[in-house]
Amino acid sequence: MLTQTFLRTISEIAQFSLVVPLLAMLFRFKRFTKLFWTLGILLIVAAIISYSSYVLYKNGANNMYLLHIYTVLEYALWSLFYYQLFESAMAKKINIGLLVVFVTFSILNSIYWQPLEMYNSYSRSVEGTFLLCMAIAWFYKVFVNGKIVRLEAHPIFWINAGVLVYFSGSFLLFISNNFLMELTRQEFFEAWALHGLFLIIHYLFISIGIWLIKHKKELR
16 A cells, blocks of 8 residues: 555656656757647646646635646647648548547536536546547557657657557546545545656656757658
C-alpha cells in the first residue's frame, strides 16, 4: 500500500510538471512555427485552467466545470496540431469530422449525462480514443515513409510519444472512473496516482520535443 506522503508527492509533482514545457517554450519560442505555436497555446491554456482550478479548490468551490471547458479546448488544439501535421487531404477531413463529433458529444454529455459539477469521464474517454488514433497514425506514417533517420532527435517524435503515453495510460482510468468511485479512499488515490505519473511523463516528453527544435521550419 502506498503511503499518503508518496501519493501527495506524486500529485504535487504532476501539478507543477507543466512548468517544465513552459520553461522550454521560453527558450525556444523564437524557433516556433505555426505548428509549435498551436502547442504553445495549448500549454498556456492548460496553465491558466490548472491555476484557476487550484484556486477554486483551495476556496472549497467546485471546479469540475473548468475540466469540461478544458477538455474541449485541449482536444480542439491537439486536433489543430495534428491537422497541420498531416499532409493528406483525407486525414485532414477525418480530423475535422472527429472534431465536430467530439465537440457535439462533449456538449451533450455536459447537458444530459455528466453535468458541469461532475467529472466528465465520458468526454475524457472519447478524447483519449481519438487522440490515440492520431498519435498511432503519425507513427504509422513515419515508419511507412522512412524519411526520418533519427527518430530520437526529432521534436515531433517526443511530442507524439507524450500524447501516446498519457492518453493510453489514462484511458483505462477515464473509462473506469465510476468503478473507481466504489473503492476505498486509499485505493482511489492510489489508482489516480498513476494519472499523475502519466501526466509527468506527458509533459516531460513534450518538453524534450520543444527543446529539440533546431531550425525554424515545419517538421512533419
